[in-house]
Amino acid sequence: MATSRVVLLLRGVNVGGVVVRSTDLRALLADAGLGEVRTVLASGNAIVDADDATAAARTAEAALEAGYGRRIRVLGLELEALARIVASYPFAEDDAHTPYVVLGLDVGVLERLATTETPEDLALVGDALCWSNPTGTTIDSPFGRALTRVGKDSTMTRNLRTLRRIVAAG
Known part of the structure; x- marks a missing residue:
């Protein structure tokens, strides 16, 4: 399998949970054997070279648990897959709305969320x-x-603008 750029998104860090500084995250991921580690913003986002996005996420989770003494869930996506999600965002953007992308850590959670009775604009776009x-x-x-009720520990949410910056940094 060819090495590709993989985005690693950490759940629940630097927002009331454990603090994971970018410098520490880069060192931890590099020490875990992930190649050319780059962090983006200070909200638990990294880009690495890896053969497999899921395996890279598991490697990162194990390294984070060893380093911080608690489980920190990590989602791994190929950079191209994240770029497709960003490019497919279906809603108009304006100052009155915040554009979010919700990503699932567990099978089926996004589908359950997409069927909730809410008045907000929601759209299932691929794996987001x-x-x-x-x-x-x-x-x-x-x-x-x-x-919070359906996807509390099995989803992560990122602002679309953050995801654009991650894609641009890749």
Whole structure:
């Protein structure tokens, strides 16, 4: 299998959970054998060279657990797959809405979330659930509450602008 650029997204770090500094994350992933590690922003995002995105995520999870003493879930995606998700975001962007992409860590969770009864704009696009949310209401919105109830530990949410920066850094 050919080596490719793989995006590693950490769940629940630097937002009320454990603090994982970019410098520490780069060192930890490099020491775990992942090639050419680059971090993007300070919210648990890294790009590495790897043969397999899922295996890279498992390697990162094991290294993080050894380094921080707790499980930190990691999603691995090939950079091209993330670029396709970003390019396929179906909603108009404006200052009144925050563009989010919800990614599933467990099988079937996005499909369950996509069928929740909420008034927000939701669209299942490949392996992602795109969400256009009125700015400032993320946690209290009907879908935000459904996300906590249905997908609390089995999803991760990233702002579309963050994902664009990750793709650009790749």
